[in-house]
Amino acid sequence: ETGVTQTPRHLVMGMTNKKSLKCEQHLGHNAMYWYKQSAKKPLELMFVYNFKEQTENNSVPSRFSPECPNSSHLFLHLHTLQPEDSALYLCASSQDSRAGPYEQYFGPGTRLTVT
Amino acid sequence: QQQVKQSPQSLIVQKGGISIINCAYENTAFDYFPWYQQFPGKGPALLIAIRPDVSEKKEGRFTISFNKSAKQFSLHIMDSQPGDSATYFCAARRGQDYKLSFGAGTTVTVRA
Numbered sequence A: 001e002t003g004v005t006q007t008p009r010h011l012v013m014g015m016t017n018k019k020s021l022k023c024e025q026h027l028g029h030n031a032m033y034w035y036k037q038s039a040k041k042p043l044e045l046m047f048v049y050n051f052k053e054q055t056e057n058n059s060v061p062s063r064f065s066p067e068c069p070n071s072s073h074l075f076l077h078l079h080t081l082q083p084e085d086s087a088l089y090l091c092a093s094s095q096d097s098r099a100g101p102y103e104q105y106f107g108p109g110t111r112l113t114v115t
Numbered sequence B: 001q002q003q004v005k006q007s008p009q010s011l012i013v014q015k016g017g018i019s020i021i022n023c024a025y026e027n028t029a030f031d032y033f034p035w036y037q038q039f040p041g042k043g044p045a046l047l048i049a050i051r052p053d054v055s056e057k058k059e060g061r062f063t064i065s066f067n068k069s070a071k072q073f074s075l076h077i078m079d080s081q082p083g084d085s086a087t088y089f090c091a092a093r094r095g096q097d098y099k100l101s102f103g104a105g106t107t108v109t110v111r112a
Helices: none
Strands: A004-007 A010-013 A018-025 A031-037 A044-050 A053-057 A064-070 A073-079 A087-094 A110-114 B004-007 B010-014 B019-025 B030-038 B045-050 B056-059 B062-067 B072-077 B086-094 B100-102 B106-111
Touching: A004 A087, A010 A018, A018 A031, A018 A087, A031 A073, A044 A064, A044 A073, B004 B086, B010 B019, B019 B086, B019 B106, B030 B062, B030 B100, B045 B056, B045 B062, B045 B072, B072 B086
Parallel strands: A010 A110, B010 B106
Antiparallel strands: A004 A018, A018 A073, A031 A044, A031 A087, A044 A053, A064 A073, A087 A110, B004 B019, B019 B072, B030 B045, B030 B086, B056 B062, B062 B072, B086 B100, B086 B106
16 A cells, blocks of 8 residues: 555445544555545645644544544544535545644545435 | 635646636735645645745745735746646745744546
């Protein structure tokens, strides 16, 4: 595997379910990001982790819970979601989110549908 | 508040034509302006980027024009090809914390 991978690629869940999205980067980076992409809207930054420490929570509802056990893996735990949470969830990584203007590399995303 | 405004939302161009996408911003703290290309089923990928001390940057058929005084920048795709059909996002990055603000995207369709 190369670059940034995300699983699952598609997820359909009910409003009362609990599920998790997984992201893995194979680039040796130290920063990882979650973005939400909705149709015809700008990408919304949700969370940033730098060296496993959460450095950004962009006022995301608590029904989204991130976890970063190491610099290569990032999870997004989902519970009691709303239909408006249906979107493409993108993971990205970069060398360091704070020490330099490093480029972000994106995964293919998880298409989430909340029914 | 949307920090980067992008237009048009979509455009259709004939093969060999020129595609032009425009973006505007207000925050003078932005110091780096990348463009991303996204194909269906893929994540965005960096296409080309420019800094505000340069008025134009060209890479192959892709050119960024930057107007610092107007706070506007645009992407030109010359000799558009069907393989260029994708969604294009402009973005702007703040120098103090490297956060990216994205435009809403432009879906480009190149007809053969």
